[in-house]
Amino acid sequence: xxxxxxxxxxxxxxxxxxxxxxxxxxxxxxxxxxxxxxxxxxxxxxxxxxxxxxxxxxxxxxxxxxxxxxxxxxxxxxxxxxxxxxxxxxxxx
Numbered sequence: 001x002x003x004x005x006x007x008x009x010x011x012x013x014x015x016x017x018x019x020x021x022x023x024x025x026x027x028x029x030x031x032x033x034x035x036x037x038x039x040x041x042x043x044x045x046x047x048x049x050x051x052x053x054x055x056x057x058x059x060x061x062x063x064x065x066x067x068x069x070x071x072x073x074x075x076x077x078x079x080x081x082x083x084x085x086x087x088x089x090x091x092x093x
Contacts, residue, residue, distance in 0.1 A: 022063035
């Protein structure tokens with residue numbers, strides 16, 4: 001592996017993965033997948049990259065679940081057919 005190859009352990013990490021915005025987590029996940037698919041990583045670096053990818057995937061899934069809940073709230077219609085928005089309370093967890 002050449003020195004110019006960036007390994008998952010060299011990529012920027014979020015100090016607190018849970019607070020990473022969706023777009024940043026998705027971008028980092030795409031970089032990690034590209035590195036893994038290159039086949040240029042050592043076994044240890046590939047395992048670190050895979051672990052990071054799993055964490056980032058879970059973050060993206062959480063963001064998407066919250067977005068889906070918000071859309072469902074917005075799309076609920078009243079019996080008369082009108083749509084009424086409601087304040088959204090993100091899940092605590």
